Amino acid sequence: MHWAEEQEAEVRRRTWIAPEDCEIAFGDFAQTWLAQARLAETTRAKYQSYLDTHLLPQWEDWPLISIFNSHIEIQAWVNEMHEELAEPSVSSVFALFSTVLNVAVRARRIPANPCNGVRVSSGDYEADRQVATPVQVLRAAMRLHHSFGQAGFVLALMDGYTGARWSELVALEPHEYDEVNRAVPVRTPLRESAGKMSKAKRPKTPAGKRWLQLPDFLNAVYTDLVADSEQALVFTGSRGGMLRRGNFRARFWRPAFDGDPRSDLAWLRAPVLPGFTFNEGRHTHRTWLAEDGIPEVARAARLGHRMPGMANVYEHVTPTMKEQVLAALERRWRGSVRALSPRERDRLMEMVPRLREYYPVEGEQKAS
Known part of the structure; x- marks a missing residue:
């Protein structure tokens, strides 16, 4: 017909x-x-x-x-x-x-309700979300440096060490960085609607509007990236356009974590953590903070969550808590570098020479 x-x-x-x-x-x-x-x-x-x-x-x-x-x-x-x-x-x-x-x-605006068939309840059989170790995040970040450049390396570390959403990170603008507090703002996320990219009018939730302080090593590589940026956004596609999640995931993120058996380079072939998603980086960050004994109110604030009940009224994040978060993340970073093989460590320092300042050699003080 x-x-x-x-x-x-x-x-x-x-x-x-x-x-x-x-x-x-x-x-x-x-x-x-x-x-x-x-x-x-x-x-x-x-x-x-x-x-x-x-x-x-x-x-x-x-x-x-x-x-x-x-x-x-x-x-x-x-x-x-x-x-x-x-x-x-x-x-x-x-x-x-x-x-x-x-x-x-x-009202005859759409033929049917697309919500039909959407699973709303979590269910007992839902697969557990994966939690990456710091060295797994670092190894995947190194692969992203190879395939996507410095921006891919920094984006992977930001995923694991800030817990910010994809839409929040790819919306960051170079001029927004707070040099005094070493922090990046989460304001209006980037979103894709009907194939078009734009900034949302508001954060995903009221609590989602926040500042994220960066640990020293991450602050160093992020500020280097910002200094070299000539675009309106910190993280962009190869031609300077807005970074599309689907393209980045298929071409770069999946091979970094799943491995690429067809690669000519042996260090890119084996899987790091198969199936690991960008959103699981947020879950990983939350889990790390819990394991490191960070108070719940500080964990919630960093992730852009609202504390339930009266805790939202009477509990607040203190400067001491913020320092605890940064110290815990620094410890995890140092542990991840130590967990690399000597060859991997050399490769990391060749990729990002700035990080030599933030790799603690035994008996040597980190540069201030």
Whole structure:
């Protein structure tokens, strides 16, 4: 059947949707629906909070038809929410998202609800997230230096040693760096919508707006990268454009952790930690801090999480806690360098000579 005949058949079946009706942004549609819905004031306030905190930061500018075609992205978003919210909260936020999309179906804006089939509950059989060791992060970072350059090396270390999200790191701009506190800001993440890259209007959550102090070794390589940058963003593609997660993952990240058996270089062939994802770097960072005895309030602040209940009111991050975090990360870095073989260590220092200052030789003081 030809396209025109298919369209005519859909009109007769009353399933045809005008293309322009599919292009309305989720944020506009959701706010219009909420304003017109007959709801108790407490329910309306709750829904508005869910929109402002969870739905709009992710989906606000997405056309409804793009969401309809993005079942995999919806599942990934739900999985990410599980890292920050209790399961009942994830279910509540997702239920509102699905409700809005059901309204869109009834309003003939999309053919069906893409939330159907998305797994919301974590389930007892969900695979455990992997935790990398510091030396695994370092070895993968060295491979990324080989394949992607200094930016790949620094990005891998930032993943493990800051716990920031991909969207937060690739949105960093050179001029934002705080030289006094040796910190980078997390403000508005970069996001990809319908194939287009743009900065979000707000952080993923209110607690997500924060400063991340860098341990000495990471501060050194990051500032070198910033000093050499001629682009608007610190981490960019080969031609200076915004870094796309899918391309970077397939071409560079996966071979770094999974190994590349076809490589001519023996040190690139064996796997480091098969299947390890960028998001698991965030989980790894959180686990490291817990193992090192960092107070929960400091862990939450670094990851951009909100402390539950009254702890959010009465517990605060102190300068001592911040120093504990940096000291713990420095210890892990030193341990990772010691864990390399002599040949690997030589390769690291050839790649990044600046790091000689931050590799502690026995009996020698680190340069100040």
